Amino acid sequence: MLLGELLSRPVECEGRRVGFVVDVRLVLHGEAEPGGLARPEVVGVVVGRRRGLGFLGYERTDMTRPVLVHRYLAWRQRGSFLVDVSDVLEVGDSVALRPGFQRWSSRLRTGQAPPP
Numbered sequence: 001m002l003l004g005e006l007l008s009r010p011v012e013c014e015g016r017r018v019g020f021v022v023d024v025r026l027v028l029h030g031e032a033e034p035g036g037l038a039r040p041e042v043v044g045v046v047v048g049r050r051r052g053l054g055f056l057g058y059e060r061t062d063m064t065r066p067v068l069v070h071r072y073l074a075w076r077q078r079g080s081f082l083v084d085v086s087d088v089l090e091v092g093d094s095v096a097l098r099p100g101f102q103r104w105s106s107r108l109r110t111g112q113a114p115p116p
Contacts, residue, residue, distance in 0.1 A: 001091070008051040010094040011083075013101060021095055022048035022080060023106070045088065045095065046106045048080040082106045 009021050023046035028038035087101035 006045075006091065006095070009091075011045070011047045011097060012094050013097040014099055018097065019047040019049055019080075020051045022046050022050075025082060042085055044082045044084050044104070046080055046082050049078075050076065080106045 003024060006021050006024065010017055011019050011021060024042055025044040025046065026040045027043050028040055030038045032038045082104040083097060083101055084104065087098050088095060089098050090096040
């Protein structure tokens with residue numbers, strides 16, 4: 001599955017919609033080889049209230065960014081949260097989460113590990 005196919009899919013838990021996939025968190029394993037990339041692993045999905053426009057990297061709190069763009073995206077994606085990939089039961093027409101899934105802050109600092 002391509003990342004673009006996952007973005008904007010509805011996210012449900014026990015048949016109730018909890019939002020839409022707005023972003024995905026990845027961890028890179030190993031060293032990048034010349035002309036290649038390190039092996040990526042999906043560690044979580046960011047669920048937001050609205051479809052479409054994600055964070056475009058502006059959720060990273062230690063990065064310099066245009067203030068107006070940051071404020072607009074923060075307002076548009078308020079209430080977004082991170083769900084660990086272990087809480088994802090199934091990916092089909094929608095993303096199904098396990099009952100009692102844990103909500104994590106979607107505002108991870110660059111270099112900070114996601115929840116275990």
